[in-house]
Amino acid sequence: MRQGPDASSARCTAPLDWGTPRPPLPGVRRVEPDVTRAARARAANAEEMSGPNTNYDPVEVSALDPEQVETAVEEALAAIAAATSLDDLKAARIEHQGEKSALALANREIGALPPSAKAEAGKRVGQARGRVGAALSARQAELEAERDERILVEERVDVTVPVVRSPFGARHPIELVSQRLVDAFVGMGWEVAEGPELEAEWLNFDALNLGPDHPARQMQDTFFLDPVDSGLVLRTHTSPVQIRTMLEREPPIYIVAPGKVYRTDDLDATHTPVFHQIECLAVDKGLTMAHLRGAIDAFVQIMFGEGTQTRVRASYFPFTEPSMETDFVCFACHGDPGPDGCRTCGGSGWIELGGSGMVNRKVLRACGIDPDVYSGFAFGLGIERALMLRHGVQGMHDMVEGDVRFSRQFGREV
Secondary structure: OOOOOOHHHHHHHOOOOOOOOOOOOOOOOOOOOHHHHHHHHHHHHHHHOOOOOOOOOHHHOHHHOHHHHHHHHHHHHHHHHHOOOHHHHHHHHHHHHOOOOHHHHHHHHHHHOOHHHHHHHHHHHHHHHHHHHHHHHHHHHHHHHHHHHHHHHHOOOOOOOOOOOOOOOOOOHHHHHHHHHHHHHHOOOOEEOOOOOEEEHHHHOHHHOOOOOOHHHOOOOOOEOOOHHHOEEEOOOOHHHHHHHHHHOOOOEEEEEEEEEEOOOOOOOOOOOEEEEEEEEEEEOOOOHHHHHHHHHHHHHHHHOOOOOEEEEEEEEOOEEEEEEEEEEOOOOOOOOOOOOOOOOOOOOEEEEEEEEEEOHHHHHHOOOOOOOOEEEEEEEEHHHHHHHHHOOOOOHHHHOOOHHHHHOOOOOO
16 A cells, blocks of 8 residues: 655645745844835835825915015015115115015015915015015115215305415525525535534533623523533524534634524514524634635625625624624615614614624634634624514514414515
8 A cells, every 4th residue: 555645745845825924044034135125115105205285375374474575565665765865775775675584585485385376476575575676776766866966065166266275385584594694605615514402501601711700601691401500501602513513623614503592582573582593613724804804795795785895893702802793884775874864774874793703712722723723713693683684574573473474475585
């Protein structure tokens, strides 16, 4: 008798059911195909996604609410109308038409609407922005017209009125006279020397043979610096420049020293506490009074014209020996005042020029110059006095008050 198949044979030959997943074998990890994983992901996403919102109402977006759009337009129009200047209008434009304005926000929200609602919302916002833009343009035109009209009034130039030019000044006549005096000596081959206005007492007095008891050294005549025993003064003449030159240089010396000097005088018609002097010094071998007279005559003719006569009178100065005063014939009456007299020379026919003389031997010796080998002469005058004599200036006040009209009448040359 034939036997039937055993259990193992039955399991091997049984038909397979491909629709039922088989349990995994022990110790073996089951790997799903990529196609299966993708299908499952699509199924999950399909369950999470919702269908189209066919009931969407654009009124639910607050930025697109017709009432809010109209409110934004009214606020913009009110701000534009209230602008009184172009700067105010610029601020209103930024606030109501800029990127952060309410209308700009509503315009951006249109892109999130469905196609069926975009047309109506776009028309509503576009019309609102157009109204604001038109108001801005109109107000800007008005403000620019007001600005242009205001500028025409405020900056109006009357072309029929003469042009107001900056007036020209003029060099002070004291400076001009000083330059003319210096040029006279420079033309004769002399040099210009300068020195400090704050001077040592020894240079201002002692070296010039002005002893301790000389009246010029009193405080009522000289400006001393505190403390009084400091040995410093504001120079009372330009003679210290001559002393400095003789101490620093070897003869021959021919210098002219113009400059400002100080004395304790009150301001009046003929005196001022600050005035100007010019002094001349010549030191060389064999100089005599004849050389002094020749230099003075040449100077006077340069200043007051060819043929002007001079005369000398004996005088005394501590720093010259012998000393003299020099006069020149009056250039107004030419030495003949007549029966009515002459206001310029006071009826004498002569005008005092200044002091002069041969340099004192003590002064030469104080400066280290041998008086047995060298001799010298010196003379000087006040520049203000030369200006008064040459141009008929009546008083010192005109020279020191600083009125440009006084300087301008002399021009650029005296």
